[in-house]
Amino acid sequence: MRERLTTAFIAITLLLLVGAGLIRSHASDSAVRAHEAADVAATAEAMGAVISDAVAAGGVLDRELLRPFLTPRSRIVIKREDSTRVVLTGADFDPGAPADQLASAVILGDGEEVELTNVHDQTLEGVWGDRFEVLAVFGLLAILAGVTGYLVARSLSAPFRQLAVAAAALGRGRFDLDLPRGGVPEARAIALALASSATQMRERMEREREFGQHASHVLRTPLTSLRFRLEEIIEDPTLSGEARDATIGCLRAVGRLDQVAGELVELGGRGVLLAGAALPLRDLATQVAQRWADVLDLDHRSLSAAVEGDIELRFTPGPVEQVLDLLLEDVLQHDTGAVRLVFEGAASRLQIDVSCVDANGTRRAPARAAEERIQVVLDSLGGRLERPADGSALRLHLPRR
Incomplete structure (x- = not known):
């Protein structure tokens, strides 16, 4: 442009x-x-x-x-x-x-x-004057026009370049879009459309998470009550043998039904948010690690990463990038030492351990992390944050999507 x-x-x-x-x-x-x-x-x-x-x-x-x-x-x-x-x-x-x-x-x-x-x-x-003079004037004016045109074009295209980055981030599943607030009316209109799309996708994901939690409660709570009641009946000494066998069969059926209900609820949270944007865990970890390794290198700090579990499992990169950006920005500003990331993929969730490595090789959790902001984002994504008892890392849990 x-x-x-x-x-x-x-x-x-x-x-x-x-x-x-x-x-x-x-x-x-x-x-x-x-x-x-x-x-x-x-x-x-x-x-x-x-x-x-x-x-x-x-x-x-x-x-x-x-x-x-x-x-x-x-x-x-x-x-x-x-x-x-x-x-x-x-x-x-x-x-x-x-x-x-x-x-x-x-x-x-x-x-x-x-x-x-x-x-x-x-x-x-001779309004044109000498040919050499005319060419010199035209060349100078062309240079001035080019510089002016470049500055104007850069000013006009800046919002659209920012919109392109935001659209790519939304396509990767990120909702914290950096959108232009000024510029030409067309750019503002596109920014409003992207912001609306991000809001709708975030609300949809929250509704699906709430539905899963509600479905788990509605399905499993009565089954649990029924299982307790059946267990009480089985312990009744006056119960006949045939009735006891039938009750045991019912208890087994309730157990299988409870297991199926749990699998259905879990299955609803396994699907990726944007199928076309999902990446294998090894590629996702490599991209995140490489980007932040370059940033930390400017501060004369190193970053290492490891991938464990099912490295071929696919995850939506946006939520992972959003949470790690918040955490690593805080680590960059308020902590010292090298940074270590350990990604572990499972069927329904992604676990990421973030730690800082001191000069003597000791691994520890970041001393100061933006836990409140991260927890807000994790809550909206259906994840959670924890600090293991040994204090060696800060652990992030994210759903697969």
Whole structure:
């Protein structure tokens, strides 16, 4: 976008320069011709007055009398009464361009006529000037137009580049979008649409999580009560053998039903949020680790990562990136030492251990982590945060989606 806008600025500037030059050339040509015509008429009148005075004083109308009025681009023609002609031609006079000739004639008292013709001076139309100078000016203006166009294009395209990053983040399952708040109306409209989509997706995920929790409560609570009741019946000493066997069968069926209900609830949370954006755990861990390794390297700190469990299991990267960004930003600002990430994938969840490594090689949980903010995000995602008793790491639990 920036390249096209910059090229457009240069092209428009050059076209405007050429158009202005052509208009100026046409106007200048008309003005020059008008001045030349007036000058020829004035010269012809002055020449007629001089000739009349010279003839009245006894002079002869010949070449020598008219030669002072001859210029390199003019021609003087004397037409006598006997139809003879005397012609004086300047060195640069071009008789082959009638359209560029400006003529004026005077009639003398004795019937003779003197005609003065000048050829239009093309050099007076040189609005473009020297070719080298024109090219230099055009080049300079093209550079200025390019710089201006680049700055304007950069300003105009910045919101759209930010929107592209936000759209990619939303496609990866992130809802904390960095959207432009100003810029052109079109960019604001797209930003509002992306914000609305992120809100709808987050609300949908929260509803599905709440539904799973509610379904688990509704299904498993009565089954638990029924199992306790059946266990009480089995312990009744007065119960007959056949009734005891039937009760035991019912208890087993309730156990199987409780297991199926748990599997169904768990299965509802296993699906990834955005199937097209899901990545294998090994790729997700590599991307996150590499990005933050580059950031920590600027602070002269290192980051290492390990992947355990099912490394081919696919997870939506957005939620993982969002939580780790919050945590690692805080670690970068308020903690020291190298950083260690351990990813462990399971069928329905992802566990991430984050620890800092001191100079002596001791691993410990980050001393200060943005736990409140992280917990808010984890709650919305259906995850949780914990600190193991040994204090060696800060443990994040995220659902698969």
